[in-house]
Amino acid sequence: MSTTFKIQESHIKTIHDICDSFNNDPGELINVLHKCQGEFGYLPEDVQREIASKMKISVAKVYGVVSFYSFFTMTPKGRHAISVCMGTACYVRGAEKVVDEFKSQLSIKVGGVTEDGKFSLDCLRCVGACGLAPVVLIGEKVYGRVEPHQVKDILAEYND
Amino acid sequence: MAQYKMHLLVCGGTGCRASQSEEIIKNLNTEIKNLGLENDAQVVTTGCFGFCEKGPIVKIVPDNTFYTQVKPEDCEEIVREHILKGRKVTRLLYEDPETHKHVEDSKHMGFYQKQLRIALRNCGFIDPENIDEYIARDGYAAIAKIFESMTPQQAIDEIKKSGLRGRGGGGFPTGLKWEIASKNSADQKYVVCNADEGDPGAFMDRSILEGDPHSVIEAMAICGYCIGATKGLVYIRAEYPLAIKRLQTAIKQAREYGLLGNDIMDSGFDFDIELKYGAGAFVCGEETSLIHSMEGLRGEPTVKPPFPAEKGYKGKPTNVNNVETFANVPVIYLKGADWYNKIGTEKSKGTKVFALAGKINNVGLIEVPMGITLREVIFEIGGGIKNGKKFKAVQTGGPSGGCLTEKHLDTPIDFDNLIASGSMMGSGGMIVMDEDDCMVSMAKFYLEFTVEESCGKCAPCRIGNKRLHEILEKICAGKGTEDDLEYLENLSKVIKDTSLCGLGQTSPNPVLSTLENFYDEYLSHVKERRCIAGSCKALKLYTIISDKCTGCTACTRACPVGAITGEKRQPHVIDADKCIRCGACYDKCKFTAIHVQ
Incomplete structure (x- = not known):
């Protein structure tokens, strides 16, 4: 996906403030990235460049860390981010079929965003609510014991 | 503190919160207020009770009544009947799956009877956001005792004597680890708590941090005293927001009480x-x-030695222990090493927390003494297999572990026995599988995980696991050969022998252990193109039961590739060579005449 993100003066200030709050210490890079992702929703290339120049480390190093950890993303999420738990407990209780149903209902792949930017679909590893397997998270809301036929109704709840 | 006659303990763990436990707490409080019972009963938000299968849970003490699957609208009845009139709400009590009788209290539930809760002693008992409740349960008494009567070396000796081994997977003796770190001198040392629980299907560390964060804080301070470190770091997953919040609250409270910071309890430490x-x-x-x-870098492993105990965080001596290991520490000092080392087996002392999940009746978090058998865990605590299906295997140790089968059911569980059986303790995930689970697909599932999680530093792990995954995919797609099975085994052994860190060294375990225990299943995939469990889509064989087929032609019309033929009102036939196994005919048939094998 091509990012349409254009960095603005106000963004630069936000990034600099975050870096300063961690004393521009390269050892705090992961905390800085957490904060920046919290601020922008994702970590586009321009944001990474700005962090690198502010903290006086190479862009390669920042990108290396961003691409290493699954929590960091360079693509924006949908307004409602759907995460299907693919931990083992959910897997043996049929999470794969639930993912397939989301894929076909939304016509997107795992990791994709719908064209209108409403939903994005991801898999994650174990939210630790194995008693409710299979588990689906949409934003902060947790859906437990989800069966493929319920997917349509769940999506219908989000008619913004 | 006010004296209440009754406490209503409501689980506020991640699982129960997902099923409206916050709403329940609100309603219980409202109802108590409505009836003017504020001085008699108190609602307490606790950590996980472990019985996640039937959450949300409301437990009433002192009578230990255990209400399961409580809904917000049940709260009025609970307060009116139980708290006001002293009558239990029978319909919400746990029903024994065998006798179908309601169980009066948690002490008589099969799920709890075989458990021994040491690391989880306070989970589901105290309010994790209130330090006073932890102190009331002998919290911070262990560190006080140490300051009063023990030198660091004596304190280390106590842990050594207890036989405690690391609960994160490796099983390294904790006391020895502390001793090594204590002997390396430096101007600064660190105590690190590993709370990066990444094993899919394991949630014990999260539950401890959510339910009893102070026990970990106290233990880290004890460890700091023993090895001479003044700084502690908790490395925690960002995906655990509730655990992070509770831990932050606990640290703040401990500082306010002078239990963290400078000169703790006037000890000079x-x-x-x-x-x-x-x-x-x-x-x-x-x-x-x-x-x-x-340190803000990519999380790639480096060669040991130097071990973290010599050169760790920022190049200083560092002691790393897992959350559950720490949670055991304070009790050992309070009850003594001799008490602790009588629990468990010869080489594995104490208890282990397992996250029991999968096709089992009682999904949840359990803590059992080492040496218990798998049979007791699965059939007594776990209540057997869901929907009366047949037990097939149990996976322990997550992506690094292996599958154990029927023949291992009576093996006592401890670090060494599990390794001897081809699996490992790991962090304590225990996933139960039934006859519908295909073991080749399971191995494929774990390999998919490892391929994604391999850091990419070592070629055997980065490339080898990818190849293993491809072969497994090929087998599941019905294109495997017998040579592939031999190749799988050989490649697995190479990856194990040549990878640098624990991830690569153990990643082929799911393949090796399924090959060892379910070779026939692999064989039927490659020779007969058959998946016994019926879970590999490409290997399903669709046939029409001629006695049941009415010749309605619905299936013929549904089939996208024209594989079904037959005269009207005559039994139809599926051409297996043309069939693409899409299942459209199966969904369309109103007479259950399509048989899937």
Whole structure:
């Protein structure tokens, strides 16, 4: 996906403030990235460049860390981010079929965003609510014991 | 503190919160207020009770009544009947699956009877956001006792004597680890708590941090005193927001009480704790990777030695222990090493927390003494297999472990026995599988995980696991050969022998253990193109039962490839060579005449 993100003066200030709050210490890079992702929703290339120049480390190093950890993303999420738990407990209780149903209902792949930017679909590893397997998270809301036929109704709840 | 006649304990763990436990707490409080019972009963938000299958849970003490699957609208009845009139709400009590009788209290539930809760002693008992409740349960008494009567070496000796081994997977003796770190001198040392629980299907560390964060804080301070470290760091997954919040609250309270900070309890010992966030990388469970990640780098492992005890975080001696290991520590000092080392087996002392999940009746978090058998765990505590299906295997140790089968059911569980059986303790995930689960697909599932999580540093792990995964995919797609099975085994052994860190060294375990225990299943995939469990889509064989087929032609019309033929009102036939196994005919048939094998 091509990012349409254009960095603005106000963004630069936000990034600099975050870096300063961690004393521009390269050892705090992961905390800085957490904060920046919290601020922008994702970590586009321009944001990474700005962090690198502010903290006086190479862009390669920042990108290396961003691409290493699954929590960091360079693509924006949908307004409602759907995460299907693919931990083992959910897997043996049929999470794969639930993912397939989301894929076909939304016509997107795992990791994709719908064209209108409403939903994005991801898999994650174990939210630790194995008693409710299979588990689906949409934003902060947790859906437990989800069966493929319920997917349509769940999506219908989000008619913004 | 006010004296209440009754306490209503409501689980506020992640699982129960997902099923409206916050709403329940609100309603209980409202109802208590409405009836003017504020001085008699108190609602307490606790950590996980472990019985996640039937959550949300409301437990009433002192009579230990255990209400399951409580809904917000049940709260009025609970307060009116139980609290006001002293009558139990029978319909909400746990029903024994065998006798179908309601169980009066938690002490008589099969789920709890065989458990021994040491690390989880306070989970589901105290309010984790209130330090006073922890102190009331002998919290911070262990560290006080140590300051009063023990030198660091004596304190280390006590842990050594207890026989405690690391609960994160490796099983390294904790006391020995502390001793090594204590002997390395430096101007600054660190105590690190590994709370980066990345094993899919394991949630014990999260539950301890959510339910009893102070026990970990106290233990880290004890460890700091023993090894001479004044700084503690908790490396925690960013995906655990509730655990992070509870831990932050606990650290703040401990500082206010002078239990963290300078000159703790006038002992002259300084210790404080800081949180470091993980960002989702399984390999960071490995000590050296974890330390690199805390330093803001990619979490790639490095060669040991030097061990973290010599050169760890920022190049200083560092002791890394897992959450559950720490949670055991304070009790050992309070009850004594001799009490602790009588629990368990000869070489594995104490208890182990397992996250029981999968096709089992009682999904949840359990703590059992080492040496218990799998049969007791699965059939007595776990209540047997869901929907009366047949037990097939149990996977322990997550992506690094292996499958255990029927023949291992009576093996006592401990570190060494599990390794001898081809699996491992790991962090304590225990996934139960039934006859509908295909073992080749399971191995494929774990390999998919490892391929994604391999950090990419070593070629055998980065490329080898990818190849293993491809072969497994090929087998599941019905294109495997017998040669592939031999290749799988050989490649697995190479990856094990030549990878640097624990991830690569153990990643082929799911393949090796399924090959060992379910070779026939692999064979039927490659020779007969058949999946016994019926879960590999490409290997399903669709046939029409001629006695049941009415010749309605619905299936013929549904079939996208024209594989079904037959005269009207005559039994139809599926051409197996043309069939693409889409299942459209099966969904369309109103007479259950389509048989899937």
